[in-house]
Amino acid sequence: MDSDMDPKALAALDALIRAATPGTADSPLSRDLLLKYARGETTEAEADQVQAALMGSRELRDELLHLADLLRPDAGATFDSAEVPAPPPRPGTSSATADPAIVALTPRPGTPPQAAKPLIVTLPPRRKKWVWGIGSGLAAAAALVVLFLLPGEQAEIVWGGGETLLVDQFESDLSRGGSTDSLVPRTPAEAATLAWVRRAFWDDGSLSLVDPVDPLAAWKRRVTINLGKPAAVITLLIPEAAENPEIAWLDLDSRQSFRVPLATDNVAASWPMGVPARGLVAVAFLLDGRPLATPAVLVEP
Amino acid sequence: MSDTTAHQLTDAWPGFLDCLETDPDRAWKEFHEFTWRALRAVPPPVFRDLDPAVQEDLIADIVVRCAENEFRLLRGYRNQGIPFAGWLGRIVRNRALDWIRREGNRPEFQTGSPQDHDIPGLIDQKNLMATVSDCLGRIRGRCRLLLVAAADGLKPREIAVVLGLPEDSGKKISDDLRYCRRTLRQLLEESGLALDTVIAGEG
Numbered sequence: 403m404d405s406d407m408d409p410k411a412l413a414a415l416d417a418l419i420r421a422a423t424p425g426t427a428d429s430p431l432s433r434d435l436l437l438k439y440a441r442g443e444t445t446e447a448e449a450d451q452v453q454a455a456l457m458g459s460r461e462l463r464d465e466l467l468h469l470a471d472l473l474r475p476d477a478g479a480t481f482d483s484a485e486v487p488a489p490p491p492r493p494g495t496s497s498a499t500a501d502p503a504i505v506a507l508t509p510r511p512g513t514p515p516q517a518a519k520p521l522i523v524t525l526p527p528r529r530k531k532w533v534w535g536i537g538s539g540l541a542a543a544a545a546l547v548v549l550f551l552l553p554g555e556q557a558e559i560v561w562g563g564g565e566t567l568l569v570d571q572f573e574s575d576l577s578r579g580g581s582t583d584s585l586v587p588r589t590p591a592e593a594a595t596l597a598w599v600r601r602a603f604w605d606d607g608s609l610s611l612v613d614p615v616d617p618l619a620a621w622k623r624r625v626t627i628n629l630g631k632p633a634a635v636i637t638l639l640i641p642e643a644a645e646n647p648e649i650a651w652l653d654l655d656s657r658q659s660f661r662v663p664l665a666t667d668n669v670a671a672s673w674p675m676g677v678p679a680r681g682l683v684a685v686a687f688l689l690d691g692r693p694l695a696t697p698a699v700l701v702e703p
Numbered sequence: 704m705s706d707t708t709a710h711q712l713t714d715a716w717p718g719f720l721d722c723l724e725t726d727p728d729r730a731w732k733e734f735h736e737f738t739w740r741a742l743r744a745v746p747p748p749v750f751r752d753l754d755p756a757v758q759e760d761l762i763a764d765i766v767v768r769c770a771e772n773e774f775r776l777l778r779g780y781r782n783q784g785i786p787f788a789g790w791l792g793r794i795v796r797n798r799a800l801d802w803i804r805r806e807g808n809r810p811e812f813q814t815g816s817p818q819d820h821d822i823p824g825l826i827d828q829k830n831l832m833a834t835v836s837d838c839l840g841r842i843r844g845r846c847r848l849l850l851v852a853a854a855d856g857l858k859p860r861e862i863a864v865v866l867g868l869p870e871d872s873g874k875k876i877s878d879d880l881r882y883c884r885r886t887l888r889q890l891l892e893e894s895g896l897a898l899d900t901v902i903a904g905e906g
Contacts, residue, residue, distance in 0.1 A: 407888070407898075411888075411898045411899070412884075415854075415884060415887065415888065416853065416854040416856075417854075418832075418835045418891075418901065419835070419850050419854035419887075420851075420854045420855070421832055422835035422836045422839060423851050423854075432783070432784075433783040433784060433789075434783060434784030436785065437784060437785045437786075439867060440864070444867070450844070452867075453844060453845065453866070454844065456848060456865055457844065457847060457848050457851060461796075461797075463851075463852065463857075463865055464748040465747075465789065465793055465796075467747075467857070467861050467864055467865070468745065468747040468792040468796070469785060469786070469789050471745045471747075472713055472745050472786050472788055472789060473713065474745075477712055477713075477744060477745050478711065478713075480745070481712040481740050481741060481744040481745070483744075484739065484740040484741075484744045485739075485743065486735075486736050486739040486740055487739065489731065489732050489735040489736070492728060492731040493767055493770050493771045493772075
């Protein structure tokens with residue numbers, strides 16, 4: 403665009419200009435005047451006013467460009483033909499919130515009150531190969547495995563960290579048998595996904611990150627669950643001191659609930675038939691009949 | 704055409720805003736569809752430069768956030784006479800910037816968008832910036848805006864929008880830009896700031 407300067411000098415000049423005109427402040431310019439300008443309908447005096455404002459705000463320049471694009475004749479047709487994913491449940495309105503089976507999962511003694519509140523998270527309806535879980539890390543991880551483990555695949559969930567972290571596990575990690583604590587995003591998309599889930603988790607503010615069984619640091623018991631699919635198993639490492647460990651599942655569509663005892667070391671507990679392999683489920687990891695932490699509610703896109 | 708797409712892209716007040724309280728499920732469904740369509744059809748600057756998967760994440764995130772707490776964010780929307788999609792564009796653009804800032808320190812997440820990583824440390828030099836600001840201030844307004852728009856990395860068609868020129872003003876823009884850059888460079892040199900020196904000081 404400019405043959406007078408070599409690219410390096412041009413880049414330097416542009417960088418100097420950007421640095422000297424940060425223009426990040428919100429502009430007091432009225433938006434209808436901006437729209438008028440985008441339509442080319444301003445008077446000269448108005449155009450001067452708009453340009454002065456544009457000079458001082460990169461945000462306003464971007465807003466103008468977006469408005470101009472919205473006004474383009476072909477934008478309406480593109481809008482009409484754009485692909486739209488199916489909407490997830492409206493935030494805060496999952497049937498889980500009103501379901502007595504979940505409400506009945508009262509907290510374990512000593513558990514912070516908020517830990518018993520089901521955390522309903524509406525999840526982006528996209529990547530079909532991902533399942534999302536937020537809540538009790540272990541429960542979420544177990545649910546993720548159940549939902550996506552294929553026949554013949556095995557996964558071992560190691561839940562032994564001192565951190566009650568949400569678990570957002572990726573299918574490939576699980577099928578390799580990874581640790582939920584070692585989740586490392588490998589692509590920007592995965593990183594963004596993880597960041598999104600973490601943000602949703604932390605920003606919500608309703609969930610304590612204190613693990614109610616901490617400092618039960620001995621994670622020795624190994625329980626294998628047969629998922630009811632041929633050769634699909636999930637292995638959980640659970641606290642040695644855990645009493646009557648179970649996993650409770652609630653099918654939010656049929657309102658049926660299931661409990662799987664995990665009482666014996668290394669004994670395969672049969673996964674009850676009828677548990678959905680897909681769909682909306684709520685999961686809680688129970689000790690002595692009470693949830694270890696917040697039940698996880700999973701929404702599969 | 705479905706009920707939802709009956710919402711026009713340029714509507715300042717799409718119908719779902721009227722039923723946030725009376726019919727929240729319908730409002731949710733229609734808002735969800737409108738937002739996905741609008742941001743996919745006409746993505747705002749910054750956001751549109753992101754990886755498509757990241758874009759989808761941000762859209763999904765914004766849709767949910769706008770509907771949380773009984774549409775608290777949506778209730779904050781005020782009709783300023785511009786398309787509702789423009790309001791959405793502002794939000795998603797800013798979220799995209801947040802994403803870039805958060806991930807930008809990791810090489811694998813660097814985007815190709817032109818930002819101020821070009822010359823490390825440059826923006827920290829206050830005296831240098833004061834000189835550049837002073838020189839820019841001595842250039843007439845339209846030329847200054849042209850320089851700023853070009854420094855944003857805008858295409859000629861977009862620069863025309865910013866300057867309020869017809870879309871086919873590419874040749875004029877190129878000519879004017881060459882003149883304005885030459886003028887600024889000359890002013891900088893007169894102020895004792897040679898671009899060659901800036902470039903040499905880069906490393």
